[in-house]
Amino acid sequence: MAGDNLRDLQAFLAVSEAHSFTRAAARLGVSQSALSQTIRGLEERMDMPLFVRTTRRVSLTEAGERLLALVGPAMEEIRQGLAQMSALRRRPAGTLRISADEYAVHAVLWPALPAFLAAYPDIKVEITTDYGLTDxxxxxxxxxxxxxxxxSKDMIAVRIGPDMPMAVVGAPAYFERRGRPRLPEQLIEHDCINLRLPAQGLYGWTFRKGGQEQRLKVDGQLVLNSLLQIVEAARAGLGLAHVPEALVRPHIESGALVEVLRDWRHTYEAYHLYYPNRRKPPALELLVEALRA
Structure with a gap:
């Protein structure tokens, strides 16, 4: 019923603006007889005439004038709102809220964001950094x-980065004091800087060589919840770090850090951007394109 009333009011506004059933019917894309029947139905429900019909012109009655003053502004607001929504589709806007772990922000999101934000000034991006498996x-x-x-398997996931090899690194001064481990199990003799994850506790160090895999619980004096802090601690000679190789590559190349156990590198699967199994907003479609590029 609400939809019928809205269509009847649209018909009423079209006739009142055109002062003609013929022109109003053409604007609405309906026959003149169908439009006349719609207006008659509206007048019967309201129990009062809304138009005075002559052979030359259609004009509003006093009741019609009052109805026009009441619904005209509201219908105009609706038209403007729909136009704005259409413009929103053509020119994406709004706020994207994204949950990502720290390294994903550093290595995957941040490199793409400056150009993305410059290209779409009406889009805002809000990123929450955490290592938990956020719902x-x-x-x-x-x-x-x-x-x-x-x-989660019920999400749509899009790969947005390369596979992620890990590296064990330490400062040259640390290795001068403690020597270099040659096998993963020798790490129990070293100060290892641990990463604490919110749900899983201390992150286990995983190593792989050929078909052999080892997962170790290492120990040390320092536990942090930030990979970037762990890298800085390793550079300061406070222990060994197990971090994504790409994160420390510049420090390895400069000599500030030295990689050990390279033959035992473990590689994690790539980062994926994921979202619920429903139609994603235009702004998110554009961000996916930017990240995949």
Missing amino acids: IVGQRYDAGVRRGGLV
Whole structure:
């Protein structure tokens, strides 16, 4: 019934603006007889005439004038709102809320964001950094970024980065004091800087060589919850770090850090951007394109 009333009011406004059933019917794309029947039905429900019909002109009655003053501004607001929504589709805007772990922000999101924000000034991006497996639906995020194996099967996931080899690194001064481990199990004799994850506790160090895999719980004096802090601690000679190789590559090339156990590197799956199994907003479509590029 509400939809019928809205269509009847649209018909009423068209006739009142055109002062003609013929012109109004053409504007609405209906026959003149169908339009006349719609107006008669509206007048019967309101129990009062809305138009005075002559052979030359259609004009409003006093009741019609009052109805026009009442519904005309509201219908105009609706038209403007729909026009704005259409413009929004053509020129994406709004806020994208994204949950990502720290390294994903550093290595995947941040390199793409400056150009993306410059290209779409009406889009805002809000990023929450955490290592937990956030419920992006319950927490009202538009998307999340995690390694592929951590993404729930009921999500749509898009690969946005390369596979991620890990590296064990330390400062040259540290190795002068403590020597270099040749095998993963020798790490128990070293100060290792641990990463604490919110749900899983201390992050286990995983190594792989050929078909052999080792997962170790290492120990040390320092536990942090930030990879960037761990890298700085390693550079200061406070222990060994197990971090994405790309994160420390510049420090390895400069000599500030030295990699050990290179033959035992473990490689994690790539980062994926994921979102619920529903139509994503235009702004998110554009961000996906930017990240894949």
